[in-house]
Amino acid sequence: MLAAERQSHILLRSQALGVVRTRVLAKELGVVEETIRRDLDKLAELGALVRVHGGAAVNDFGHRDLAYEEREVSQQKEKVAIARCAAQAIKVGETILFDASSTCLQMAKLIPPNLRVRVVTYSLPIFEIFKDRKQVDLVLLGGDYESRGRRFGGPLTEEGLLSCRIDRFFFSAKGFDTTKGASEANEEQARLKTVGLIRSSWGALLVDGTKLGSDSSYHFAQTHELSAVFTDELGGEYFERAPLRESRKVTIAD
Incomplete structure (x- = not known):
């Protein structure tokens, strides 16, 4: 799977869940956790996600009061x-x-x-x-x-x-x-x-x-x-x- 495809999947999951875990994403995508960390770092650099302990969150997750x-x-x-x-x-x-x-x-x-x-x-x-x-x-x-x-x-x-x-x-x-x-x-x-x-x-x-x-x-x-x-x-x-x-x-x- 190409990096762009993985990152698209990660964005979809984060939008659905608010927070995504490195460990879970690695299992879902069949790659090692280090690959997911690089994807998360890249998405964070682009401003699409915010890195949190063990994974990443959508940009406003920490400050948004969820329903x-x-x-x-x-x-x-x-x-x-x-x-x-x-x-x-x-x-x-x-x-x-x-x-x-x-x-x-x-x-x-x-x-x-x-x-x-x-x-x-x-x-x-x-x-x-x-x-x-x-x-x-x-x-x-x-x-x-x-x-x-x-x-x-x-x-x-x-x-x-x-x-x-x-x-x-x-x-x-x-x-x-x-x-x-x-x-x-x-x-x-x-x-x-x-x-x-x-x-x-x-x-x-x-x-x-x-x-x-x-x-x-x-x-x-x-x-x-x-x-x-x-x-x-x-x-x-x-x-x-x-x-x-x-x-x-x-x-x-x-």
């Missing part, structure tokens, strides 16, 4: 593995705050039906998972509803969150860098996560490797504010090269 449907299908296998790993941290009787991320949605699906917890969220899909569970004390934080993200935000949501006492806060991010911290593409959602961390005794970042080493528009947490990080195999490679000071914070989902 709910886009987030739900992106890196789904990795998100399920991360969610399964993070769910083990929840203890009976705790008050849990879930953000409106697709990774937390996967995590909510994994909570055992008979587990007695209090769930606080501003995500409509997560609310729908728990609404009929008798063992769950459920709080939906209302406010300005954003249909594109199927979530609430704004001053009323922040005010409601400020009145809550949270044991564990699980959240994702658009980008994370060990120096700059966690960031979001949506200002309202970034503010909510800042408030969530203030009101929580323990906060965990759930992030797949494609978001590591990248930076988005609105920062909401520094590295020292994180109690734990749950990531995938690709994320594990990133943290080997850019470790947190407290290595115990990072858990790699398999």
